[in-house]
Amino acid sequence: MKRDIEDVTSISAADLEKLSKEAAAEATPSRAKIMWGEFKADKPAMASLFILIFFILFVIVASMFINTPKMMETNLMGYYAKPFTPEYWLGADSGGRSIAKELIVGSRNSISIAIGLTIISSTFGICWGLISGYYGGMVDLAMQRVYDFMMIIPMLMTIIVIVTIIPHYNAITLTLILSIFYWMGTSRLIRSRTLAESQKDYVAASKTSGTGNLKIIFREIMPNISSLIIVDTTLSFAENIGVETGLSFLGFGLPMGTPSLGTLIANANDPENITGYWWTWFPAALEIIVLCLSISYIGQVMRRATNAAQRRGKQQD
Amino acid sequence: MSLIEINDLKVHYPIRGGFWNRIVDNVKAVDGVTFNIEAGETYGLVGESGSGKSTTAKAIIGLEKATSGTVMYKGKDVTKGENRRKLDYNHDVQMIFQDSLSSLNPRKRIEDVIAEPLRNFEHLDKEEEKLRVLQLLDIVGLDADALYKYPHQFSGGQRQRIGVARAVATHPKLIIADEPVSALDLSVQAQVLNFMKKIQRQFGISYLFISHDLGVVRHMCKNIAIMTRGRIVEVGTRDDIYNNPMHIYTKRLLAAIPETNVNHREEHRKHRLEIEKIYQEQQATYYDKDGMAFPLVKVSPTHSVALPPHLAKEFEQQSENEGVNV
Numbered sequence: 274m275k276r277d278i279e280d281v282t283s284i285s286a287a288d289l290e291k292l293s294k295e296a297a298a299e300a301t302p303s304r305a306k307i308m309w310g311e312f313k314a315d316k317p318a319m320a321s322l323f324i325l326i327f328f329i330l331f332v333i334v335a336s337m338f339i340n341t342p343k344m345m346e347t348n349l350m351g352y353y354a355k356p357f358t359p360e361y362w363l364g365a366d367s368g369g370r371s372i373a374k375e376l377i378v379g380s381r382n383s384i385s386i387a388i389g390l391t392i393i394s395s396t397f398g399i400c401w402g403l404i405s406g407y408y409g410g411m412v413d414l415a416m417q418r419v420y421d422f423m424m425i426i427p428m429l430m431t432i433i434v435i436v437t438i439i440p441h442y443n444a445i446t447l448t449l450i451l452s453i454f455y456w457m458g459t460s461r462l463i464r465s466r467t468l469a470e471s472q473k474d475y476v477a478a479s480k481t482s483g484t485g486n487l488k489i490i491f492r493e494i495m496p497n498i499s500s501l502i503i504v505d506t507t508l509s510f511a512e513n514i515g516v517e518t519g520l521s522f523l524g525f526g527l528p529m530g531t532p533s534l535g536t537l538i539a540n541a542n543d544p545e546n547i548t549g550y551w552w553t554w555f556p557a558a559l560e561i562i563v564l565c566l567s568i569s570y571i572g573q574v575m576r577r578a579t580n581a582a583q584r585r586g587k588q589q590d
Numbered sequence: 591m592s593l594i595e596i597n598d599l600k601v602h603y604p605i606r607g608g609f610w611n612r613i614v615d616n617v618k619a620v621d622g623v624t625f626n627i628e629a630g631e632t633y634g635l636v637g638e639s640g641s642g643k644s645t646t647a648k649a650i651i652g653l654e655k656a657t658s659g660t661v662m663y664k665g666k667d668v669t670k671g672e673n674r675r676k677l678d679y680n681h682d683v684q685m686i687f688q689d690s691l692s693s694l695n696p697r698k699r700i701e702d703v704i705a706e707p708l709r710n711f712e713h714l715d716k717e718e719e720k721l722r723v724l725q726l727l728d729i730v731g732l733d734a735d736a737l738y739k740y741p742h743q744f745s746g747g748q749r750q751r752i753g754v755a756r757a758v759a760t761h762p763k764l765i766i767a768d769e770p771v772s773a774l775d776l777s778v779q780a781q782v783l784n785f786m787k788k789i790q791r792q793f794g795i796s797y798l799f800i801s802h803d804l805g806v807v808r809h810m811c812k813n814i815a816i817m818t819r820g821r822i823v824e825v826g827t828r829d830d831i832y833n834n835p836m837h838i839y840t841k842r843l844l845a846a847i848p849e850t851n852v853n854h855r856e857e858h859r860k861h862r863l864e865i866e867k868i869y870q871e872q873q874a875t876y877y878d879k880d881g882m883a884f885p886l887v888k889v890s891p892t893h894s895v896a897l898p899p900h901l902a903k904e905f906e907q908q909s910e911n912e913g914v915n916v
Contacts, residue, residue, distance in 0.1 A: 292724050478753075483678075
């Protein structure tokens with residue numbers, strides 16, 4: 274059988290190296306290169322990327338050097354200490370705790386929870402949507418009823434109840450609890466695109482080429498909706514920072530004694546803090562705004578990189 | 591023995607409605623199609639849009655579930671997925687799609703596109719696989735630099751040839767070509783068609799060639815089936831169909847082939863109008879009360895036509911008499 278093809282062509286094993294070199298010279302640039310070109314063309318996005326990476330690395334590394342239980346101890350001498358002093362860079366709260374240190378540890382907690390939540394809920398939502406959209410029929414029907422059921426549960430109330438009745442929980446269990454309720458939006462979005470995508474001829478071609486269903490879903494269809502996945506994931510990351518922060522702000526997030534961006538912003542619950550002691554809540558609020566803006570800039574660039582018509586970077590092919 | 595035998599194949603789609611979403615009716619996309627494809631021949635399936643050609647093809651290759659009927663390959667009914675897997679059916683039967691762009695995954699490089707069936711069926715090592723892809727590209731007349739490019743970087747004709755390269759990669763016995771050239775301009779059509787013929791000679795592949803372009807079908811096919819409204823109305827060799835069409839639908843279809851000879855423009859026009867008139871007059875007799883074609887009647891050893899009952903009786907008697915004479 275192999276002989277047949279060799280009879281017709283003059284290409285043999287001897288030419289392989291030369292020809293693959295020829296092909297490599299003409300190869301289209303990789304996705305990573307295109308994305309980098311796109312970042313270079315958009316200065317605010319480039320700045321956002323550096324701010325985000327630098328900030329995440331900074332809070333992770335810096336928080337290793339901070340002794341959290343000691344930091345959270347009340348120190349009467351530092352009662353609402355003013356900012357920009359050698360001991361308290363960003364001042365202190367009513368317990369005399371350093372806002373700067375709380376901000377670093379709190380950011381690490383909040384960002385880790387947001388990353389964990391995004392990874393778990395997006396992965397699950399993407400798989401759910403892909404499988405539901407690809408198989409269709411009864412599978413789709415059953416999976417979408419589960420989706421409907423999850424949608425009608427009042428999310429915030431249920432989370433608060435679960436958090437209240439669970440005796441001991443930490444950052445990890447909180448992430449898992451939140452993940453149960455945050456995959457639906459992604460799944461529905463992915464399902465709608467998969468429904469359209471799985472009707473295309475290349476899926477039929479893969480089937481006739483003998484490729485299995487799971488491989489078609491994750492190796493053929495998923496790369497084709499990657500732009501949607503990337504954009505959705507970056508935006509839901511920004512949103513997920515808000516989820517934990519919001520819960521902590523309400524007092525149902527991380528347990529007492531664990532700082533987070535939400536607990537810092539909760540200082541603004543006190544009118545006196547808003548007017549008199551602005552440093553207790555302002556840095557955390559500013560940080561969240563900067564983070565969310567950066568992420569949305571990065572998301573825009575990623576979306577443009579995956580869509581050739583919208584690219585601003587230098588054309589490379 | 592034929593390579594593949596399609597017997598009374600039906601594909602019906604349910605129409606749901608009413609309370610409880612019950613099945614209220616069926617769309618008969620394919621309704622009792624029977625034909626055989628011999629090894630090494632090109633079988634033409636012709637018909638207007640929506641006549642069920644593509645659905646027939648999809649049911650044969652297993653993309654569409656057959657409602658009833660059988661497709662026999664190597665003595666097994668391949669409408670059942672289980673049998674398809676056992677026989678490695680898609681190793682032997684491949685498909686070329688109409689839309690060359692959407693049939694190639696836009697996110698995969700050409701190497702991966704062509705190597706896909708090889709990876710699933712032949713399990714070559716990396717070097718061998720790359721060599722085979724390069725050889726296939728050479729056969730379809732593309733240079734080695736196509737290897738790492740993406741489908742959108744090629745022209746329509748080149749893309750269709752990549753589709754052909756993928757289809758012949760595993761050296762199949764039958765390729766189902768679903769309107770492979772209808773999206774291409776004329777010069778490129780000729781290029782791709784000649785090239786499909788060349789491959790057929792070299793590898794002894796059978797084609798099921800689906801088209802609505804009768805000129806192309808005449809160029810490619812030895813045996814032709816004309817389909818309309820989910821049923822075959824006329825089957826025969828190329829000569830039977832083009833020189834002795836008997837069903838009014840076939841006649842009408844043939845009259846629709848554009849003539850390039852402008853000198854006889856008026857005559858052609860008259861001829862066309864005449865055929866159309868006959869078609870409108872006799873339409874009621876050639877289709878039953880549901881608008882479906884009648885069963886096929888043999889009018890010669892190679893030629894069968896879906897004639898209305900009164901004409902069919904004549905031919906049956908005639909053939910019986912001939913039988914007695916012999």
